[in-house]
Each structure stands twice: as C-alpha cells, then as structure tokens.
Amino acid sequence: MTTPTFSRLVGPTARAMAAVRNTHCQPPTFRPAATTRGTIRCTHCGGNITFTASAIDGRTTGRCSSADCICWNE
Numbered sequence: 001m002t003t004p005t006f007s008r009l010v011g012p013t014a015r016a017m018a019a020v021r022n023t024h025c026q027p028p029t030f031r032p033a034a035t036t037r038g039t040i041r042c043t044h045c046g047g048n049i050t051f052t053a054s055a056i057d058g059r060t061t062g063r064c065s066s067a068d069c070i071c072w073n074e
C-alpha cells in the first residue's frame with residue numbers, strides 16, 4: 001500500500017512500533033507477560049497513541065487519537 005498518507009507515516013509509525021516493542025516485547029520472549037494496553041506520545045503529531053502488546057504472540061497494535069495519523073496492526 002503506497003498511498004500518500006501511508007508514505008508520510010512510514011517513519012513515525014516505525015518509531016512508534018519500536019517504542020512499544022522496546023518497552024514491552026523484550027528478549028527472550030519478545031512479548032509481555034500479560035497483554036498490555038497503554039498510551040504513548042504520537043511520533044508524528046504529538047497526540048496520544050493507544051497501543052496494545054499481546055501476551056499471546058507479541059503482536060502490537062496502535063492508533064493515534066488524531067484522524068488520518070498513525071495506525072498499525074501487526
């Protein structure tokens with residue numbers, strides 16, 4: 001997918017994902033002990049990203065509170 005919105009957000013989305021994973025998905029399991037939800041500062045607009053990190057498979061999801069901003073779902 002290479003829409004303008006997607007391209008604009010590739011870098012900030014990668015940084016936000018990395019922030020969540022670095023905090024909650026550390027080796028050796030690469031997943032939190034319990035599924036974790038929280039908020040981090042948006043790496044694009046400075047708003048709030050609501051994220052989850054799954055204890056089952058270590059996948060993360062996140063969505064910025066702003067419209068047309070960061071959103072990912074591994």
Ligand SMILES: [Zn+2]
Nearest residue numbers: 042045064069
């Ligand atoms: Zn944002």
